[in-house]
Amino acid sequence: MKRLIIICEGPTEQEFCNNILSPFFITKNVYIQAPLIKKSKGGIVKWNGLKKEITLHLKYDSTAYVTTFFDYYGITDKFNFPNWKIAINESDKNNSVNILEKGMKSDIDSKFKFRFIPYIQLHEFEGLLFNNIETFYQQIPKNELIGIEELKSIFENYSNPELINDNKETSPSQRLSRIIKGYNKVIYGNILAESIGLAKIRNKCPRFDGWISQLEKLPKINT
Numbered sequence: 001m002k003r004l005i006i007i008c009e010g011p012t013e014q015e016f017c018n019n020i021l022s023p024f025f026i027t028k029n030v031y032i033q034a035p036l037i038k039k040s041k042g043g044i045v046k047w048n049g050l051k052k053e054i055t056l057h058l059k060y061d062s063t064a065y066v067t068t069f070f071d072y073y074g075i076t077d078k079f080n081f082p083n084w085k086i087a088i089n090e091s092d093k094n095n096s097v098n099i100l101e102k103g104m105k106s107d108i109d110s111k112f113k114f115r116f117i118p119y120i121q122l123h124e125f126e127g128l129l130f131n132n133i134e135t136f137y138q139q140i141p142k143n144e145l146i147g148i149e150e151l152k153s154i155f156e157n158y159s160n161p162e163l164i165n166d167n168k169e170t171s172p173s174q175r176l177s178r179i180i181k182g183y184n185k186v187i188y189g190n191i192l193a194e195s196i197g198l199a200k201i202r203n204k205c206p207r208f209d210g211w212i213s214q215l216e217k218l219p220k221i222n223t
Helices: 011-026 047-060 093-106 125-129 133-139 148-157 172-179 185-196 198-204 206-216
Strands: 002-008 030-033 064-071
Touching (some): 011 125, 125 172, 133 185, 148 172
Parallel strands (some): 002 030, 002 064
16 A cells, blocks of 8 residues: 655644545555644744655655645745745746745755655635535535625636635635634534535646646555
């Protein structure tokens, strides 16, 4: 069985890996571990610290692949990610994230980098949850679904949930906090993701689907 370590930004991503991705990848003969980023308070950390963590996993677990699962939203120049100054000047945020991922890969020791698959979620994990408006009606109690008009507007304006933007007031998580009374990222993220299912998420989110497809095709590591 192949092994895959997914370094997660926070508990929401970790729950998604354990509850949604793990059962899927078991059918592909891939066993997943989903540790949280060390020294993080549920957010991204500076690249040097994350690089050390990635390298430790690659160095001491030679039978495993390592990938990342954190949001583009929230990354700023202070985190010192490779290629940041190039990426930030791109008008197409897909290109920005691609440039950052390439920088991450290139900064990993050449002995290990073939087992490292960098992935940054565009723009935010919570964007994946805007898949089907009926899911909200079915899973969220009526007295808690207080932002129906905003919810309808989002589905009218975004056919690809990954493009829901990264401004402070319009990021996916900020929208959810207005739409759902008492919104809790981990609880509601898990409820909505399980209801939607991985297949539907992949169908509507091409960048996320590309990551999963890449992980599905990883060759077995010969030791």
